[in-house]
Amino acid sequence: MSGGGGDIWMRLIGFYTMAGLNKNLEIEILIPEFLRNLANHVFGDRLIILTDNKKCRYTYTSLGIRHLIKRVLQGERFISPYQLAVIHDRKKKKITDTINIVLFMILDKVGLVLVPNRRYIEFYQAFLEIKAIKQFKKTSYEQFKTQLKNDFNLIQSKFAKPFDKSLELFIPEDLNTSVVVFPNGTGRQFVPINWAKLNLPSAYYAFHYKDEYLTEFKKGGLKTISFFKPEDIIELSRNAKWTISTDSFPSHLLQSFTNNCSITITGTLRVRIISPQFNGYVVDSVANCHPCLHLDRNTHIRCSAGLIECINWKSAVYTENLVNSIPN
Numbered sequence: 663m664s665g666g667g668g669d670i671w672m673r674l675i676g677f678y679t680m681a682g683l684n685k686n687l688e689i690e691i692l693i694p695e696f697l698r699n700l701a702n703h704v705f706g707d708r709l710i711i712l713t714d715n716k717k718c719r720y721t722y723t724s725l726g727i728r729h730l731i732k733r734v735l736q737g738e739r740f741i742s743p744y745q746l747a748v749i750h751d752r753k754k755k756k757i758t759d760t761i762n763i764v765l766f767m768i769l770d771k772v773g774l775v776l777v778p779n780r781r782y783i784e785f786y787q788a789f790l791e792i793k794a795i796k797q798f799k800k801t802s803y804e805q806f807k808t809q810l811k812n813d814f815n816l817i818q819s820k821f822a823k824p825f826d827k828s829l830e831l832f833i834p835e836d837l838n839t840s841v842v843v844f845p846n847g848t849g850r851q852f853v854p855i856n857w858a859k860l861n862l863p864s865a866y867y868a869f870h871y872k873d874e875y876l877t878e879f880k881k882g883g884l885k886t887i888s889f890f891k892p893e894d895i896i897e898l899s900r901n902a903k904w905t906i907s908t909d910s911f912p913s914h915l916l917q918s919f920t921n922n923c924s925i926t927i928t929g930t931l932r933v934r935i936i937s938p939q940f941n942g943y944v945v946d947s948v949a950n951c952h953p954c955l956h957l958d959r960n961t962h963i964r965c966s967a968g969l970i971e972c973i974n975w976k977s978a979v980y981t982e983n984l985v986n987s988i989p990n
Contacts, residue, residue: 666848667892667911668935669744669787670697673722674705675810675918675937676788678817680798681708682809687797692718700892704820704918720776722791727765734774741776741794742766743787747934750783751953770794787934807938814939821919827897828890834866841865841988842887842902844895846875847910849956850965850972851928855882857975861985865906868898899923904988909935917942924987928972929954929965943987948980949973 670693677689692712693701702711712718723730724744734740745766749759769775776794782803783790789806792798834840843865845853855878858867863884869876871888879886889895895912896919899905905923907913913925913935923942927935931953932946947953951967952974964970974980 667697668909668914669722669791670694671911671914671918672786672788672935673791674701674709676792678705678708679788679806679809679813680792680801682813683801683805684797690716690718692716697892700825700896700915703823703825704817720795727762727769730775734769739774739776741791743778743791743794746777746780747783747790748955750780751931751955784931784933786936786938788937790934810937810939817918818920821896825893825896827893830871830888830890831894831897832887833898833901834885834887837866837898837901837903839903841904841906842898843867844905844907844910844912845869845879846873847908848958848960849910849929850954850959850969851908851910851926852959852971853908853926854971854975855879855884857981858882858884861981862906866902868895868912906984906988924984926974926984928952928974929956945980945984945987947974948977 674691677691681687681689688710690710690712692715698711698713705711720739720741723740723742726745730740745762749755749763752759766775766777770777778790778793782793785803789803841862843853843862845858845867846869852875858879859882866885866887867879868887868889869879871890876886876888887898889898892915895915899916899920905916905920906926907916907923908926909928909930916923916925917937917940921940921942924945925936925942926945927947929952932944936944949972955966957965965972967973
């Protein structure tokens with residue numbers, strides 16, 4: 663299963679929910695190694711999280727048709743919800759978009775590249791991601807949401823059980839009276855340093871230890887924490903007074919774990935990435951260019967609107983909504 667950590671976590675939520683609705687269905691999933699222990703801890707009672715590189719029948723992909731066709735002809739099979747979402751969110755449609763949609767529909771019909779029906783593009787992504795699969799096509803969103811609701815307390819209870827956080831993880835003594843912020847993301851959702859210094863100067867900013875943005879925040883005089891694996895994200899949030907996360911990988915773990923959290927929406931549609939069961943605080947985008955295409959900022963200096971930083975962070979309304987979401 664390829665893709666970003668948040669995409670993978672939502673797929674796990676989707677498969678776990680469907681396994682609850684289909685008691686006799688055996689689901690084997692191969693995910694990146696960094697997430698296997700936590701995934702098995704939370705979802706292992708229904709899903710088989712593979713620990714070796716067993717070849718799976720289908721692979722999730724974000725690639726377009728021209729990059730897939732050779733591999734399809736060589737016998738590989740794919741599930742591709744991503745490209746339809748990209749086409750849906752694109753402000754100016756191209757003739758190639760129509761061609762790609764038609765080709766995806768044809769490949770789906772013959773079972774080579776499975777895609778969900780386009781009417782689910784503005785549904786929670788955990789549902790969208792699994793609706794391409796034949797066995798799940800008849801399941802309605804209401805059935806899915808009901809099972810999701812029934813599973814919510816069960817999933818939260820899994821996080822309450824002990825799991826292995828990193829030995830290197832340092833938890834500040836005053837974290838229980840402080841806000842911890844997960845400020846980064848591969849796209850344009852990252853919290854700008856100047857915004858952080860002006861609006862939340864006393865918060866702790868948590869980064870993966872390999873994140874280059876960590877050094878910039880340190881140099882800027884802000885308090886930082888390094889985490890080393892997904893379990894550490896949960897441990898930091900568990901010990902903090904309140905948690906804030908951009909709409910990136912940590913936000914998806916946090917939605918499964920706690921409601922004592924604010925999640926900031928920048929580029930992606932809120933309905934697509936916020937679980938119907940999340941009862942924390944969501945700071946929705948106020949940008950007129952929302953939603954926008956996800957462009958990795960390491961390879962694209964500017965977003966589709968030509969900006970280096972998301973325009974939301976320059977909005978007084980957006981800032982006020984986020985700051986006011988933190989309990990006194």
